[in-house]
Each structure stands twice: as C-alpha cells, then as structure tokens.
Amino acid sequence: MSDMALNTPPEPGALELEEARQDNRSRWLLALPALLIIGCFATLPLLVMLVYAFLTPGDYGNVVWKFSTDGWVAVLLQRDIFDDTLMWADAHLSIFWRSLRLSLITTVLTLVFGVPTAWFIATRPREKRQFWLFLVTVPFWTNLLVRTIAIQELIRSEGVINLILLKIGIIDEPIQMMFTDFAIGFGMTYVYLPLMVLPVYAAVDKLDFRLVEAAHDLYAGRWTAFRRVILPLIKPGIIAGSILVFIPCLGAYVTPRVLGGGKNLMFGNLIELQFGAGRNWPLGAALSLTLMAIVMVALIYYVRVTSREREDV
C-alpha cells in the first residue's frame, strides 16, 4: 500500500509517463521466461489440441490432416456399423454419469466429514489451530498415488478391512471392494478431503460468534442456531470447498485407474483410452476440451463466490 502511494506521482507529466512506460516494459521482460515456458508447454498445446479435435483419426493412432467433426459428434453419439444411423453413445453416457455421480457423492461425503473437522479446528484455542491445520495439510501434500495405494491396501480382498471383519466373524468370505464404484468414491473422499476442510475453516474462522450467542439468547437450540445462523454465514466457504473438491474429482485419473480398474472408467480414463487402445485422437481431444469447458464453468462460479465473500467481509 505504502509504496503504491510512493510510486504514483500526483500529476503524471510527460517524463513520468515515459518512465512508467519503460517500467512497464521491463516488468514484462522480467516475467517473460515464466510466461514463455507456460505458454509453450501448457497453453499452446491446448490450442494444438483444439485443432486436432477437428481432424480425422489415423489408423494407428495420431491423426490424418483432413477436416472432420466426427470427433465432436462421437463425444455423445455413435454411428451404427450397418446403416450409419446416429444414436446415443451409451458407453460414453454411462461413463459421464459415473463421473458426475461419483464426484457429487464425494463432494457430499467430504462435506459430512470436512465441515465438522473445519469447525473443530476453528474452535480450538488460537495457538493450537496451526497444529491441527498442519495435520490436515500434510496428507494433502503427500503423494496422491501413495495415498491411493494406501486405500487399496485397506480395501483389497486380503486388505485390513476384510481381515478385521473376517476375524470378528461378521463375514465368512472377503467382500469385493476393489474395482467398484464404491472403491473410487471412497478413495476420492480420502484423497480430496483436505480441499474441503481448508476453505470451510477459513469461513468458520471469520464467523462472528456473537451472532450465534444472539441466536441462543433468542431461545434457538444448537441445531436451529446451526441451521439458521451458522450455516448461512459459512455458506461461501462450503460452496468454495465443494467446488474445490468437485473439480479434481471430475478430472480424476489416478484414483479411478488404481481403485476402479479397467471396467469402472471415469472421464479422465475415457480420455486416456482414446490415445491408447481406442486410437481416436480427435475424439480424445474433443473429450478433453469438453472436460476443460465444464471445469472452467465451475471455476468461474468459484471465483465469483470467493470474490463476493471477500467483498462481504
């Protein structure tokens, strides 16, 4: 703030304008290496992919440089082999539905566990919160694949859960949990839970507890106070957390691949398939761009929610 006042002259004359222009130029130059690297190896490839989505698949993967919109059509529809009529691509639709369903279930589950956890952390004495936050953050920064493997160890047929259930005698033979939708949902909930806790914590941290006291003074029970006072106040945090969980779930690749196996594909695995056994790069490109568009919409919503929250406080 202070240097802003220092740097901005009250009345910019010609000299200052020239200086500002030079400063501007040197700032762009300074940022250039980072921008070039990201531009070449993250942004530009997306544009190339946009071109590829409008080409014809080659026989052995890759593409033939011939314009076609078949890739886009194939996202939702498929041609009958015999009479060329278009119909819904049921295989794709069921994968989209699984992605959506599992992402929503995961979001709800992370809410169920994440909101109380965030509440718990935010109501600890101030000096102890750092410790609890640290406990939530560390698993998040540890390797995603390793955490997925940990879940696999837990739910395999010879895994710890089955072992314990067998020992107690609740079941006679191991429950098949691996390679099911349950496994994917379970794994994603575990892996993405910290993404829910952190924004909800931030919201609870800002909560004015006098308002909760007022609710109690007006004879609201704990639940009524929670539902009518607390929940509306921490809603922006809950929405932010939900979007932060929902987005990576929708694009998940590792967790469904490890825990879902070859049959329970999600959006990300369907994309991979087109570049592997499917040998349909244009379709893969079109699917990727579709996923990206959905994520962008969610992100724009997220930015709007969080910026509104900032204005409010």
Added chain:
Amino acid sequence: MSDTTLSGSKIETETVVPAASGKKAPKGYSVSTLPGFSIIAIFTFFALYAPIMILVLYSFNAGTSLAIWEGFSLRWYAQAAGNERVIDAAIRSLILAGSAATIASISATMAALATTRTRRFKGRTMIYALINQPLMVPEIVTAVALLIVFAWIKVMTGYTSLLYLVAAHTAFCIPFAYLPIRARLETMDDTLEVAARDLYASPMQVFRRVTLPLMWPGIIAGFMLAFVISLDDVVITEFVKSAGQETIPTYMLGQLRRVVTPEVNAISTIILVAGAVLVSLFFWVSRERR
C-alpha cells in the same frame, strides 16, 4: 445483515471467542459446541492417518503377504534398494524434480518481481492468469495436449530425451513456485532498498545485497513446493515420457498392474517420509517470515 456489523466485529473476534464470553453463559455452556462435531472431527483425523500408517507398517513386514504380519524386517527396503529399475527411476525423478524446480523457481522469482510492489500496470491481470493457467486445467487434459505436441516433435526430429519431461514439469511447477515467492515479496516494503539506493548502491548491488537476501525464504519455499509437486506427478509424466523414462511414481503405477509386493509399500514409505520432511520444512520456512 449489514456489512458494518460484520466488519466492525472482526477486530473484536479475539475477545468474542466463546471461551472468553463465559461470564454471561452458564458454566460449561459454549455456543461453539455442536453435537457430534468433535467426534466426527477426531474420527476424520484418525481416518486421514490410519491408511498411511498401515501402509508404512506393512512395508516392514517380513513376509511376502500383505495381510499377515510375520515380524519386523527391512527386507523390502533392501529389495527396493537392490532393484536397478527402482534406482534408475529414483535418480531420474530427482534429476527431473531438481532441474524443473530450479528453472521454475528462477523464472517464478523474476515473474514475482515483475508483478508485485507496483501500481496496477497494463497486462498485470493477464500475467497472473497465464501463470496460473496450469492450475486451472485438469491434469489429464494438459497431459494429452502435451502428448499430442510432443508426439509431433518426436516424429519430426527423432529426438527423445528427458528435456520433454523437464519442460512439461517446469511449466506446471511455476505457479506453485510463484505463490510463496509472491507472498514473501508482498510482505516486504521497499524502505531498505530505498535506503540502499540512497547510499549510492547500484541497482545490481541493491538486488544482490538487499532484495535477494530478503526474499530468500520465499524462494526456498517456492523451490521446495515445486520440487514436491514435480516429484509427485504421475499423470503428465505418464503421458509425456518416452520408452524407458520411468520415474518413481510411474514405476509404481506400472507395478500396481502386476502382483503387488511389499516392495511398493517400502518405496511408498520412502516417498512419504521425503514428502513429509519437505512439506514440514516448507511450513517452517514460510512461518519464519511472520
């Protein structure tokens, strides 16, 4: 609800924390208690760590079985250490993460210097958006986009080396390196630099002797974050790597298709410990500044 009540109360939150308001409420009655919340929270903390702990525990199992405990042994660590493919992948992972994190933190430092401590200048929002672009696109999408471009280049030039991976990793590491460096710069005011300039230090001297030492903790934090992110990456590496360029995560992903031995647990444990140490260090370094 008016904005003023909210913003006005913010300063007093410290004193309004339920524990402090005990004089009004009956003894032991706290408005911040919600039935069942603490139990769920404690369970969540337990559930966050239990799977990892089990994984670590079984990496020390003497037996081949992943289920039956046959006593403590370092057998699987020895096997991993003796496995040439593991060593090869580990060295590649470290070289990759080291070079990607180095390039990323240098260019992120420059970008942070360019975008902070200034009035709003033309295109600053654009620079922000571009730097954060890798965070906004699902990893799988970036991965296949890179696959397309690199496949093209590889066919054209016939050149396959680790450079593709370094480039890809550097790109998605930059936003992670940028965040802590920028945060550090924003908390620094320029009084010391102005003082140095007043004492006739050249711009280069000011940068080397004043600015750089001050922002060093941020750069270290950014480097470590980028290093961890690169080390952990599976998806983009899996799609960009040429034949025989396994990193530790892609090696493990490949192993999962076969019969899983506790060797994977042993490697996982090493990664966990390395990651936890780096992240703790990161927290420590970034806390220093306050």
